[in-house]
Amino acid sequence: MKKEKAIPDIHIGSIIKAKAAERGVTEVQLAKMIHCHFSNIHYLYKKKSVNTEQLWNISIALKYDFFTEIYGKNLPDEVVNRQDSGTTTIVISKDKISIEQNNGIVKTTEYNLHSEN
DSSP states (O other), X not given: OOOOOOOXXXXXXXXXXXXXXXXXXXHHHHHHHHTSOHHHHHHHTTOSOOOHHHHHHHHHHHTOOHHHHHHHHHSOSEEEEEOTTSSEEEEEESSEEEXXXXXXXXXXXXXXXXXXX
8 A cells, every 4th residue: 555645734824924024025015016906815814725826927027937946855865656557656855856658668757847048
């Protein structure tokens, strides 16, 4: 039997609020940056989770990578997950995701998580 990893207890609203405060960005300013009413920011700070598009816009507005903040701190260096059939292996590390399929021919697809500029 496979042991599932528990999802870390993350409160993204608190993380966003702390980063905005660190940057000196008020609720009104952040609301203007992401094109919403300032009362939505107060509500956002209380939310345990937000959708990806919203987090992306906030990351751009505050010039901070919240995705790495969440992913990088809460995932072990490497996790290997094998499907029951044994033909697909998924390896997630802090730098990339590799998917290896072995149907007689080994095919590996890698997705780099951090682009090099």
